[in-house]
Amino acid sequence: MNDTTERDERHQARMVRKKAVMDARIAASADERGLLLVLTGNGKGKSSSGFGMLARALGHGMRCGVVQFIKGRNSTGEEAFFRRFPEEVSFHVMGEGFTWETQDRQRDIAAAESAWAVAKGLLADPAVDFVLLDELNIALKHGYLDVNTVVADLQARPPLQHAIVTGRTARPELLEAADTVSEIGVVKHAFQAGIKAQKGIEW
Amino acid sequence: MNDTTERDERHQARMVRKKAVMDARIAASADERGLLLVLTGNGKGKSSSGFGMLARALGHGMRCGVVQFIKGRNSTGEEAFFRRFPEEVSFHVMGEGFTWETQDRQRDIAAAESAWAVAKGLLADPAVDFVLLDELNIALKHGYLDVNTVVADLQARPPLQHAIVTGRTARPELLEAADTVSEIGVVKHAFQAGIKAQKGIEW
Numbered sequence: 001m002n003d004t005t006e007r008d009e010r011h012q013a014r015m016v017r018k019k020a021v022m023d024a025r026i027a028a029s030a031d032e033r034g035l036l037l038v039l040t041g042n043g044k045g046k047s048s049s050g051f052g053m054l055a056r057a058l059g060h061g062m063r064c065g066v067v068q069f070i071k072g073r074n075s076t077g078e079e080a081f082f083r084r085f086p087e088e089v090s091f092h093v094m095g096e097g098f099t100w101e102t103q104d105r106q107r108d109i110a111a112a113e114s115a116w117a118v119a120k121g122l123l124a125d126p127a128v129d130f131v132l133l134d135e136l137n138i139a140l141k142h143g144y145l146d147v148n149t150v151v152a153d154l155q156a157r158p159p160l161q162h163a164i165v166t167g168r169t170a171r172p173e174l175l176e177a178a179d180t181v182s183e184i185g186v187v188k189h190a191f192q193a194g195i196k197a198q199k200g201i202e203w
Numbered sequence: 204m205n206d207t208t209e210r211d212e213r214h215q216a217r218m219v220r221k222k223a224v225m226d227a228r229i230a231a232s233a234d235e236r237g238l239l240l241v242l243t244g245n246g247k248g249k250s251s252s253g254f255g256m257l258a259r260a261l262g263h264g265m266r267c268g269v270v271q272f273i274k275g276r277n278s279t280g281e282e283a284f285f286r287r288f289p290e291e292v293s294f295h296v297m298g299e300g301f302t303w304e305t306q307d308r309q310r311d312i313a314a315a316e317s318a319w320a321v322a323k324g325l326l327a328d329p330a331v332d333f334v335l336l337d338e339l340n341i342a343l344k345h346g347y348l349d350v351n352t353v354v355a356d357l358q359a360r361p362p363l364q365h366a367i368v369t370g371r372t373a374r375p376e377l378l379e380a381a382d383t384v385s386e387i388g389v390v391k392h393a394f395q396a397g398i399k400a401q402k403g404i405e406w
Contacts, residue, residue: 008308015306035393035401037247043385045242045252048259052251052281055258057403059280077262078255103218105211130403162403179398181390182246190238190382198238200260200333201365201383 062129112144137167315347340370
């Protein structure tokens with residue numbers, strides 16, 4: 001028996017064992033339910049992951065809602081793209097700009113409160129299957145919204161509705177309430193090398 | 204002067220300074236160029252981030268290509284959704300199943316090589332603005348493809364073309380070549396609590 005055959009057979013034996021473990025875990029899992037996901041950390045990919053899940057949800061025929069709490073630019077690729085499907089996606093850009101652009105805390109608070117009113121409407125609607133709350137963590141971090149109110153509204157949503165929250169520095173109360181939390185770390189970033197934010201990637 | 208006004212003024216002064224820093228960094232950045240991004244780590248959000256950037260790219264009118272190196276299910280939300288736009292997205296699902304499903308190393312290698320041939324075609328085409336190589340890292344990790352060949356083909360792509368690579372356990376050679384690398388860590392995952400993979404979220 002040559003080395004290649006031996007390696008292939010070891011591989012097969014290992015994969016048979018792994019399949020048994022994975023099948024058992026899948027069989028033991030519960031049925032359909034709405035998840036609360038939080039994507040946080042300083043790395044690139046939080047909002048884009050939310051928009052990728054939105055695309056998946058649309059692929060399954062789900063009705064979706066999006067609220068962007070921070071409006072970084074006048075127009076973004078995600079807004080241009082998902083506004084193509086007004087019957088399927090209710091898309092709301094609510095923020096007034098990054099906080100270092102507005103420099104006005106009272107205006108930021110008012111914008112965050114308006115955005116939360118829209119979000120709360122989506123979270124209360126059992127016809128909505130998927131809600132993306134993009135950069136909500138930033139509004140919570142700055143204290144523009146009360147975290148306990150936000151968590152209570154998230155927890156009161158319909159049982160099959162998915163909710164996704166993105167943004168740096170997620171509050172511990174939200175992490176505690178979430179089903180799945182990912183922390184996205186920077187290994188390196190093109191911006192550090194003097195490359196500006198590229199369309200199709202960062203916006 | 205009351206406490207709220209003081210807090211608001213401190214906030215404004217801080218934000219004025221931050222705006223100056225951010226504006227200078229943006230002005231110092233280079234112009235448009237294609238980026239190589241890698242999304243790795245064990246947490247949830249790598250592939251979905253790639254699909255979110257794909258949506259952004261489509262919003263900017265870019266022509267896009269997708270190669271999925273690992274086919275986990277017969278149909279996914281992302282495939283169903285992005286196949287709606289055949290003029291804009293060239294979508295290829297190449298994998299034969301997770302490696303613990305196939306249990307056949309030679310078949311996995313053949314599938315990975317076929318997938319790379321398709322990827323290479325996209326990476327050589329200056330009319331393609333954005334290429335997503337989903338779960339390529341898995342094929343590299345198992346040694347199904349030669350990492351130096353893959354990196355060389357990535358580096359030879361057109362200068363304005365973006366390329367996104369996803370999957371756990373990215374190879375160091377690929378990280379070295381990348382402009383931006385995010386490592387997605389698990390803080391918690393619904394699967395650990397016995398909840399099965401949910402449509403619209405994981406697939």
